Amino acid sequence: NAGVTQTPKFQVLKTGQSMTLQCAQDMNHEYMSWYRQDPGMGLRLIHYSVGAGITDQGEVPNGYNVSRSTTEDFPLRLLSAAPSQTSVYFCASSRAGRSGNTIYFGEGSWLTVV
Amino acid sequence: AQKITQTQPGMFVQEKEAVTLDCTYDTSDPSYGLFWYKQPSSGEMIFLIYQGSYDQQNATEGRYSLNFQKARKSANLVISASQLGDSAMYFCAMRATARNSGNTPLVFGKGTRLSVIA
Numbered sequence: 001n002a003g004v005t006q007t008p009k010f011q012v013l014k015t016g017q018s019m020t021l022q023c024a025q026d027m028n029h030e031y032m033s034w035y036r037q038d039p040g041m042g043l044r045l046i047h048y049s050v051g052a053g054i055t056d057q058g059e060v061p062n063g064y065n066v067s068r069s070t071t072e073d074f075p076l077r078l079l080s081a082a083p084s085q086t087s088v089y090f091c092a093s094s095r096a097g098r099s100g101n102t103i104y105f106g107e108g109s110w111l112t113v114v
Numbered sequence: 115a116q117k118i119t120q121t122q123p124g125m126f127v128q129e130k131e132a133v134t135l136d137c138t139y140d141t142s143d144p145s146y147g148l149f150w151y152k153q154p155s156s157g158e159m160i161f162l163i164y165q166g167s168y169d170q171q172n173a174t175e176g177r178y179s180l181n182f183q184k185a186r187k188s189a190n191l192v193i194s195a196s197q198l199g200d201s202a203m204y205f206c207a208m209r210a211t212a213r214n215s216g217n218t219p220l221v222f223g224k225g226t227r228l229s230v231i232a
Contacts, residue, residue, distance in 0.1 A: 031217065031219075033219045033220070035222075040123075040224060041224060042118075042120075042205060042222040042223055042224040042225050043205065043207075043220075043222040044222070045219050045220075045221070048219045058219065088157065090159065092159075092220070094217070096217060101147050101149075101164050101166070102161070103149070103161070103220060105158070105159040107157070107158050108157050108158065108159075110157075
């Protein structure tokens with residue numbers, strides 16, 4: 001009964017480094033999303049996926065890359081980290097359709113870029 | 115596209131009193147859902163309550179109720195009998211539901227920080 005698992009929970013990066021935030025869910029959910037949370041801004045959508053092999057951009061996609069090769073996993077890649085990407089990142093998943101009104105969030109990943 | 119507006123950056127409430135957190139939304143989709151989440155200082159997102167656009171009655175979950183006024187496009191959260199543990203950030207969010215294309219991702223407001231005073 002893991003739900004949505006995000007790793008790592010905390011990470012410090014140097015400007016220009018790359019890294020991948022992992023997100024996995026064991027509920028066979030079609031929908032998965034990545035958000036970033038910054039003070040005073042709420043949660044803003046980075047990328048989302050409605051199923052394996054299908055991804056789309058959200059409100060703030062620049063500097064991030066995603067893929068969805070399996071239903072379970074939805075990794076978020078920072079290609080060349082910048083201080084502006086210092087944020088808290090949340091992964092979320094849900095079913096499609098009416099049963100998708102229960103949305104599960106990971107515990108968050110705190111990323112600092114120096 | 116959907117938009118959520120939370121106009122109260124911060125709110126104070128006395129313990130045991132009721133408090134209303136405001137949320138207005140904008141969408142052209144006929145079918146949608148409205149959500150409220152609580153985020154304590156530990157950071158996790160805790161689901162509180164859900165209201166569907168076609169639901170006839172306002173949603174309630176324990177001490178939480180959602181005052182849904184569809185014509186005014188508002189979905190205010192009411193917390194009754196506030197407790198110290200209710201001190202947290204509260205987010206209103208929505209998603210559209212289309213029969214053929216499915217749900218859209220959640221769109222969040224900027225949040226309201228609630229502080230409960232003993």
